[in-house]
Amino acid sequence: MLDFFTIFSKGGIVLWCFQGAGVTESFTAPVNALIHSVILQERSGNNSYNHEALSLKYKLDNEFELIFVVGFQKILTLTYVDKFLDDVQLHFRDRYKNELEQNGALKLLNNNFEFEDDFKILLREAEESSKGRSPAPMRSFKESEKSQKTVKSMIETKGGDKGKEQGGKKNKNTKKEGMFLNVPAVFQGMQFTSMKGDLQPVDYESSEEEEMEEEEEKVVVSETSKTSFGGMFGMLKGLVGSKSLTREDMEPVLEKMRDHLIAKNVAADIASQLCDSVAKKLEGKVMGTFTTVASTVKQALQDSLVQILQPKRRVDILRDVMEAQSQRRPYVITFCGVNGVGKSTNLAKISFWLIENGLTVLIAACDTFRAGAVEQLRTHQRRLNSLHPPEQNRGRAVVQLYEKGYGKDAAGIAMEAIAYARNQGFDVVLVDTAGRMQDNAPLMTALAKLIAVNMPDLVLFVGEALVGNEAVDQLVKFNQALADHSMSDKPRLIDGIVLTKFDTIDDKVGAAISMTYITGQPIVFVGTGQTYNDLRSLNARAVVSALMKA
Known part of the structure; x- marks a missing residue:
């Protein structure tokens, strides 16, 4: 029933492997996909992974730095796999403990792990125990916990609830006060005129964080020591010692x-x-x-x-634009997201950054629903051209707006804008789309059509840094809509994220983690204010430092 089972070190050395009878395809591709998509991306909370028609389950052995992976057909329901993985891990460790304790890749390569007989015995035992296990009988009502409850136990005391409610309300109001008032010191007074080259990274500085780290680095010399750590780790004291x-x-x-x-x-x-x-x-x-x-x-x-x-792939827009120029075509970026997150504003900031790097930009006004959307983009176009007058660019405006008014087909306008940009020699086309909630099926279908028809080089999702759980729902449904309405076997999904309103959240930077974890795509730009200069790249370590601050 199993397609394969493999045991390898975290350094990539395969110690032993098994392939099921009749299985001819190599298990290299699914195991490599597991390593790249799960283990290297720190997504090992769930021990299962699907790759095409296969379902993979894995177990980490952190003491000996080993990974145990089993693969079987997705359509099969094998209830014994989890226990079987544990049994194989324990048996392999116990049998080859001395060999595994020897450090060095060469020593592992020189060892011969003959594990096939033991593996087959364990597999046979697991399959037999699964067949012999009968389904649990249904409990009667008298045997259930519900029957044990009395009417009295289900009545809640009014006084107790009231006290809790008042306490809860007090805490809630306290939390609300000043929630968005503290702007990080790093954003205050930051002014610069030139945005040539790569963007400056978002940064965080905190003397409190440094003090906390210094406290935690102090060596604790006794198990009975009463020194406690600050912040969220203050509850544990003492030494671990040399133990697992x-x-x-x-x-x-x-x-x-x-x-x-x-x-x-x-x-x-x-x-x-x-x-x-x-x-x-x-x-x-x-x-x-x-x-x-x-x-x-x-x-x-x-x-x-x-x-x-830290992204598994780096989005370098300036390099990609140069590559598109060599092919004599414009580089196309499409912006999408929910209503009111700042798509048009951040599109204008990115336009300014591109202009500062000597590129010409065509803005395609494909938001044909919201009143004033075209006028907003026209205002940005006028202001950007005033900052870079045509006289300084051989009499040519560095930013132009392509618009056809309201109520038109957005996909058609984007196609015409890209063709116009190719004929007129524009370097970059920025496609502004209408804001839409992730549950609005007609608008999500229209967005999927726009992307499928025009095949932009980059699809950026614009999201607020203020959202928490909502970020997960937005990104999952946007990606799902793009996949469902695509005409290709390999649909275009979200390629990157623009995180806006980052200056309003103080150190509550968790939305960045939620968005990158869900999509696996990088945060390309971070909006930190209201001016054209307020655009940054993400500094992963600085964001994590702010996130871990007590």
Whole structure:
């Protein structure tokens, strides 16, 4: 029933593998996809992964730095796979413990792991136990917990509820006060006129964070030490010693960490998945003598967050524009997103950045629904041309607006604008689309049509830094709509993210994590204000530092 089973080190050395009878296709492609999409991207909270017709399950062994992967057909329901993975892991560890403790890739390569007989015995036992397991009988009403409840136990006391409600309301109001008043110091007084070359990264500076890190770096010398760490890790004290970490050791820290991430605007589901991923990454790992559980878990979380925010592919627009110029065609960027997130404003900022780098821009007004959308873009065009007069550019306006009014087909306008830009020699076409909620099926279909027909070089989703759980719903449904309404086998999905209103959130930067985790795509631009200069690139380490700040 299994297609394959493989055991390899985190360094990429295959120690042992098994291929099912009648299976001719190599398992290299699905295992490589698992490594690139899950393990390297810190998405190991869920131990399953689907690749085409195969379903893969895996288990990490952090003590010996091993990965166990089993693959089987997606249509099969194999209930014994999880237990079978655990059994194989334990049996392989116990049998080859001495060989695995030898450090070095060459020593692993020289060892011969003859595991096939043991594997077949374990597989046969797992399959037989699965067949012999009868389904659990249905409980009667008298046996259920519901029958044990009395009427009295279901009545809630009014006084207790009232007290809780008042307390809750008080806390809620306290949290609301000044929620968006504190602008990070790094954004205050930041002025510059030239935006040539790559954008400056968003940065965060915090003396409190540095002080907290210094406290945590102090060595704890006794298990009975009463020194406690600040922030969300203040609950654990003492040393771990040279022992293997267990889920029970990490659970108090992970619970505190999960609440901390949610408070920093990370979507609740994403926060849970991140904590599960960190737990799987550390479970069974042997800690040093002078290392605390809290500092170890915190460091693992920081590494995971930085890995998530650092894109698996870098979007270099200036390089891609030059490549399009060599092909004598314009480079096309389409902007999409929900209503009111700042698509048109940030489109104008990106236009200014492109102009500063010596490129000519054509703006396609494809928002034919919102009243005033075309007029807003015309105002931006006039102001941008006043900053870069035609007299300085051989009498040619560096920004032009292509518009056909309201109520027209957006996909048709975009196609005409791209053709016009090719004929007139424009370097970049920026396509502004109407804001739409992710549940609006007609508008989502129109967006999918626009992208499928015109095949832009880059599709950017514009989202607010203020959103929490909503970011997940928006991105999932936008991607789903683009996939459902595409006419291609490989549909064009969102290629990158523009994060707006970043100057209004202080250190609640969790939306950046939620958006990149869901899509796996990079944050290309960050909007930090209302002027054309207020555009930055993302600094992953600075954002993670702000996120981890107590």
